[in-house]
Amino acid sequence: MSHEAFFAALHTGNAERVAAHLDADPALLTATSPSGLSPVLFATYYRQPALAQLLIERGAPLTAFEAAATGHAEVLQPLLDADPRLVAAFSADGFTLLGLAAFFGQVEVARALIARGADVNVASRNGLQVTPLHSAVAGRHADLAALLLDAGADVNARQHGGFTPLMGAAQNGHADLVRALLARGADPAARTDDGDSAAVFARDWSDPALRELLP
Template sequence: MTRFKVAFAGILCFLALHGVAFAGSYTDFFRAISNDDDGTVRSLMLRGFDPNTLTEEGQPAISFAMYKGAAKCVRVLLLSKHLNVNQADMHGDTPIMVASALDNSGWVAALISEGASVNRPGQWAPLHYAAASGSLKAVQMLLDAGADINAKSANGTTPLMMAARENKAEVARYLLQKGADPSVVNQSEYNAAGYAMRAKNKDLAMDIMKKEKALRDSRSQANASTKSS
């Protein structure tokens, strides 16, 4: 019985020490990211620390590193074969969405090369965020990787609407050039031209409306042709 008590006490001691060690590693890991200390982050991961660990606020480590501008730590995390590049935070934002929102096309490219998803049907997608941030390079990369140019969020908002709403005229015109549909109306009963007007960019609103008219005329001609044949 005494031996059992001693053994049991030893197990409890081990578990307690292990817990303390993990708690210390957790603190060290995120402190290192905050300081862009890639050496410590690399060392902890080599010792088995999970790169997918969330912050207390529910952010994946890589998203946390991006928000902190910890470029060296982002690079180290991306090199980990255990990293889940599609891990979402408490708001549902994935790392590539964070990179797009931060207008960092280098991170967007790296995440795409690691297999990050560029489409999220029925939800906010990376292209929405890239359009809203005015990141033309990120928009181009995402489209090249197969992103849906007319992706709709849960309330029916498209990337073109986001670009217009945030007055990112260059991106809005690029999306139009690449085939974005300007006729879509979301649940707030706004289309892209309406958002451009709200942003007080009449020139952009006019360009969107011209594109919408051309699209409407083209559809009418196609319908007429179908009926006559």
């Protein structure tokens, strides 16, 4: 069975085929996708948490980045104890541990990383240039956004293209998160490099609460 077929099964969420691939070739647990991702991160990125857990139960080794993305704080903590520099490290695709935890809603991991001094405002080293707050908003995790803001995250940080977290929340139609960001000082007048404000993105939604917040 090929690596390509294995990753295709992970992509589509076909647990039966993933298990069959692993039964035939356990070495697939340490295979690498065409984009350079491990099976665990690949499944996580494609929103297949049950398959990521299956891989872990089958013995897939976890790096700090995989542990952060999947919420395995019990694995991450010893790795950080052994190498404290990991708290500021970047993954192969340019994200910090905190950025991954923020996007995937791993509150316990994020809290532990912040306690260890993780920079809540560092941008990803890739084309997105997102901060952890951008990632939390993109993942629709209001609790994580609040945690980051409490730790000093810049509510008006700009990612590639000039997008702020408020714009991301408006683009997602997340009125409660928009409200929370505004309460923390998010600037509704800020504009992207193309001149669009958060209100422009809010117009794509019929939610009256969202439009009232961003007229």
